[in-house]
Amino acid sequence: MKRVIGFLSILFLVLIGYYLQPVLFPPTQKKIPVNQTNQTVHHKALKHQTIKAEGFANYILQPIENFEKTFGEPIKVENSGFFFETRNYAFDQGILEVNVEAGKVSVIKVMAKKTEITPFKFGMTSSQFSDQINLSANFALNYDEEPVAIELSENDMRFRPLVAFDNRTFAMVFFNGENEKMIGAVYLDLENLLRLMPYQINSGNPLANRVQESSLDWELLNRQKQSRLIEAINRYRNLYKQPSFTTGEHVTDDSEKLLKSFLTTPKKVLTNDRLEEWQMDQEAHLSNLAFELSPAEFNELAKRDDIDYTEGFFYSPTIDPLFNLFNWISQDHLNKVIDAPASELGVAIDQENVLVLLQESEKTKDSE
Known part of the structure; x- marks a missing residue:
């Protein structure tokens, strides 16, 4: 009987020691690096899409004489007061207006209803336009060796998308804010884009509008x-x-x-x-x-x-x-x-x- 009691006492002590050891002598914790989920991640901006330069895009920054060989003499020429002149041309489908700076085409503006002006077609809806052309919301550009980042909002993408051509010119395409049909297109170079600029600029600076001398009438x-x-x-x-x-x-x-x-x-x-x-x-x-x-x-x-x-x-x-x-x-x-x-x-x-x-x-x- 004494041997049984002694055996049980020893077994009891062993069990207590076994279960208390991790508590009294905890194992050394290994340091495991933890990945932070709230780190700032810097993404490299994706290059914006470009499409082949066609139609009016090929006249931007060209001598105005090249344009008028195709479209004839202007029916009206007026000074803007902002270092460019405006020329209007006969255009049965709507309005064709060109800004000229130093003898070169800087901006071409077209208003129509159903006319095709390659690669665009007036009357198409905003959704049809986006299905036809890969649009970009972010544009990483360089002007005068300075980086410029332009961002289009959802409304911009829907009603005022920006298209870049492979000859370093652009087109702003405008859709009616109610029925979403294409009503206007503006072709221009980077400098004029930065002056007219209806979009958000995230880095770099837009260009100020230049007012001519007060001696003008x-x-x-x-x-x-x-x-x-x-x-x-x-x-x-x-x-x-x-x-x-x-x-x-x-x-x-x-x-x-x-x-x-x-x-x-x-x-x-x-x-x-x-x-x-x-x-x-x-x-x-x-x-x-x-x-x-x-x-x-x-x-x-x-x-x-x-x-x-x-x-x-x-x-x-x-x-x-x-x-x-x-x-x-x-x-x-x-x-x-x-x-x-x-x-x-x-x-x-x-x-x-x-x-x-x-x-x-x-x-x-x-x-x-």
């Missing part, structure tokens, strides 16, 4: 652009079976009054933060820092000057009216003004600033 230039913009708006409306806007002295005077009122005393309609934004944009002269009055601000401006209106907007900078028209049509909130029911249209332009005003026509008022 800006009153004449403003009137010429005013007429050209009204003609372009009505040409666009006619292409899509909409009646032309009428114009008149009253609505023109009201638009000019509103523009002058805002430019003279912007603080009357802008908060301090918005005033600071406006002043910064004016000093920078950069197209990618576009400034618009909000609907509430525009309404306050009209209310202060006791002017009735149905639709309207203020936009700055407007360096190239036809380019800006394409850009406005591609944005739903501005497109609703261009596509509004028949009204009286007033356009006021002061160098880089434009105000568009719609009022009920006198005939509509009389019928009421």
Whole structure:
């Protein structure tokens, strides 16, 4: 009996020691490196897609004489006040307009409804366009030996995609912000892309708009652009079976009054933060820092000057009216003004600033 009790006592002690050993004498832990899941990873930007240069892309940076051998003499030539001249050519399908700098083609703008301009076709939808052409959202470029990174938003890709050709030229293609049909194309070189720039720049700098000497007759230039913009708006409306806007002295005077009122005393309609934004944009002269009055601000401006209106907007900078028209049509909130029911249209332009005003026509008022 004593041997059994002794055996059980020894067994009990052995078991206790076996189970307590890891607790009293823990094994040395090996250091195992842990991969961090929140490390910053730097991705090398993928090269943007290019397509073969065709059609108008082959005329960019070429002497204007080469272009006019094919398309004839211009029907109108005007100075822009921004170191380029604008030439308009006969084009039954819509509008064909060219910017010329130092005797060379710098920008070609085309508006049409169903015309084919290789490799694009007017009237195609945004989705049809993206199915046909491999589009890039990011562009890694170099200008004057400096890297420039451009990023397109989802809306840009849908309504204002950028296409790069293999001859170092580009095309901005514009789609109607409502029905998503192609309405305009702008062919240009890198320098003008960086000046007109409707996209986000992540590195590098956009180029400032260059205003020519004050000795120019800006009153004449403003009137010429005013007429050209009204003609372009009505040409666009006619292409899509909409009646032309009428114009008149009253609505023109009201638009000019509103523009002058805002430019003279912007603080009357802008908060301090918005005033600071406006002043910064004016000093920078950069197209990618576009400034618009909000609907509430525009309404306050009209209310202060006791002017009735149905639709309207203020936009700055407007360096190239036809380019800006394409850009406005591609944005739903501005497109609703261009596509509004028949009204009286007033356009006021002061160098880089434009105000568009719609009022009920006198005939509509009389019928009421």
